[in-house]
Amino acid sequence: MADRLQHEQAQREAQRQAAHGVGIEIRGLYKLFGPNPSLHIDKARAGMSKTELNEKHGHVIGLRDINITMPAGCVQVVMGLSGSGKSTLIRHINRLIEPTAGQLLVGGTDVLAMNEADLRAFRRHRTAMVFQKFALLPHRNVLENTVYGLEIQGLPRARQVEAAMRWIERVGLKGFEDRYPNQLSGGMQQRVGLARALTNDAPILLMDEAFSALDPLIRIDMQSVLLDLQKEIKKTIVFITHDLDEALRLGDRIAILRDGEVIQQGTGQDIVLRPADDYITKFVKEVNRGRVIKVETIMEAAAGASPSRVTVLAGTLLEEAARRLTESGEQTLHVLDESGKVCGRVDMQRMVAAMVTPAGGH
Ligand SMILES: Nc1ncnc2c1ncn2[C@@H]1O[C@H](COP(=O)(O)OP(=O)(O)O)[C@@H](O)[C@H]1O
Ligand SMILES: [Mg+2]
The missing domain is CATH 3.40.50.300 (P-loop containing nucleotide triphosphate hydrolases)
Structure with a gap:
């Protein structure tokens, strides 16, 4: 009997998780280390700095107001x-x-x-x-x-x-x-x-x-x-x-x-x-932006155009797109959506500009 109940409960849980997936939701999470954290949590909430809370009250703020989905x-x-x-x-x-x-x-x-x-x-x-x-x-x-x-x-x-x-x-x-x-x-x-x-x-x-x-x-x-x-x-x-x-x-x-x-x-x-x-x-600053930025982020409108010789799928990284364009000898490439339709265009100059760290960066 207990077995069956447990089994049914497990099944319901599995169904619920199949519907929602096993994501993780962290809301308003605080962690204070020390002998009496709950006594000092309000000070952390009110914004007291890690140093001050440690020096005056002997507690270490491990985490403050973490919200991540x-x-x-x-x-x-x-x-x-x-x-x-x-x-x-x-x-x-x-x-x-x-x-x-x-x-x-x-x-x-x-x-x-x-x-x-x-x-x-x-x-x-x-x-x-x-x-x-x-x-x-x-x-x-x-x-x-x-x-x-x-x-x-x-x-x-x-x-x-x-x-x-x-x-x-x-x-x-x-x-x-x-x-x-x-x-x-x-x-x-x-x-x-x-x-x-x-x-x-x-x-x-x-x-x-x-x-x-x-x-x-x-x-x-x-x-x-x-x-x-x-x-x-x-x-x-x-x-x-x-x-x-x-x-x-x-x-x-x-x-x-x-x-x-x-x-x-x-x-x-x-x-x-x-x-x-x-x-x-x-x-x-030191990141290779060509390996992070995707073509669709910098493309110009070209919806409805017929695909030029070089095409890449949306989601392609600039480094890969630039390589393809260089190999082809063309100046412009078209970006295709999932259904294979042209959704934008990018030329070499635009790609290079996006891959260079902006001036004034630290
Ligand atoms: N058990 C503990 N008691 C007191 N302070 C701790 C404890 N665990 C971690 N801390 C403090 O919490 C902060 C975060 O530590 P930790 O989570 O280990 O950092 P990371 O993994 O990013 O290196 C540090 O200031 C650390 O000294
Ligand atoms: Mg660690």
């Missing part, structure tokens, strides 16, 4: 310098940290209202984590590390192995199942970390600086692996980084933190084209 199936990047509150924020999502104030909804469910048992189930089945230091078990080989989550869930061994082997293969580690972590390079160890997280089959992937410990080329490889997988898995991924290039490459949306506050959020293009303040302007 992370749509289901998207990669949400949270970026900021060391100490800006990134880890504090991501650890709230599976309630490894309790907020001082605010709301947290995951797939429409109020995570802060969950009891111990619900929370344990939520952590196990709805979220998976990938760590910067890999956090592999040294005495377990690749396969045994990868099945770990399913083992804890108590799945039959055959299903554990079947799922694990599938993801081991997808991250490019087929043939390495019997190796131990100390026999693998950093990049390969993080592939195991990713395979282990994916094997859990949770809709949410939490990645705190997951690629930050890797050498630059390996790191770019891992970004490609993740982007490639995401086309298929469409999970809600929260990806923490302090690296702008990584943020722009991976993030469908980016939130930038400073001193525990979100100072700008939007698409990479929003942030590069309209940096909210001097701090972000400095950050985006």
Whole structure:
């Protein structure tokens, strides 16, 4: 009886989440560290600075009034310098940290209202984590590390192995199942970390600086692996980084933190084209704009024209569009919408102008 009720409840929950997706909604979130946070929350709300609250009242503002909507199936990047509150924020999502104030909804469910048992189930089945230091078990080989989550869930061994082997293969580690972590390079160890997280089959992937410990080329490889997988898995991924290039490459949306506050959020293009303040302007100054700005952002009207020799789809980045135009020897290209109709035109001069950092930038 209890089983049936539980099953029905799980089914309703699954239907609801299928309808809405497992997005993450963070509203008015505050975190104060110290012996008596609730005593001082009003001062933080009223705008007392981090320094003043620390010096006068001995409490550290970890997060202040965070509001972020992370749509289901998207990669949400949270970026900021060391100490800006990134880890504090991501650890709230599976309630490894309790907020001082605010709301947290995951797939429409109020995570802060969950009891111990619900929370344990939520952590196990709805979220998976990938760590910067890999956090592999040294005495377990690749396969045994990868099945770990399913083992804890108590799945039959055959299903554990079947799922694990599938993801081991997808991250490019087929043939390495019997190796131990100390026999693998950093990049390969993080592939195991990713395979282990994916094997859990949770809709949410939490990645705190997951690629930050890797050498630059390996790191770019891992970004490609993740982007490639995401086309298929469409999970809600929260990806923490302090690296702008990584943020722009991976993030469908980016939130930038400073001193525990979100100072700008939007698409990479929003942030590069309209940096909210001097701090972000400095950050985006060195960015390769050709790899961020899309052709439709700068196109001129040409609806109804017959396609010229060179055409690119809306969504193509300027760097790629410029390359195509250069190769063709033409001066102008047409931008096509999804249905293949011309929706605009861009010439080379316009593209080059958009790729150069505007004068007066810091
Ligand atoms: N348990 C804690 N107690 C006191 N202060 C903390 C604690 N955890 C984090 N902080 C402070 O909160 C701020 C944000 O830290 P963190 O989230 O780790 O930053 P990031 O991950 O961006 O480097 C820092 O000022 C840090 O010192
Ligand atoms: Mg951190």
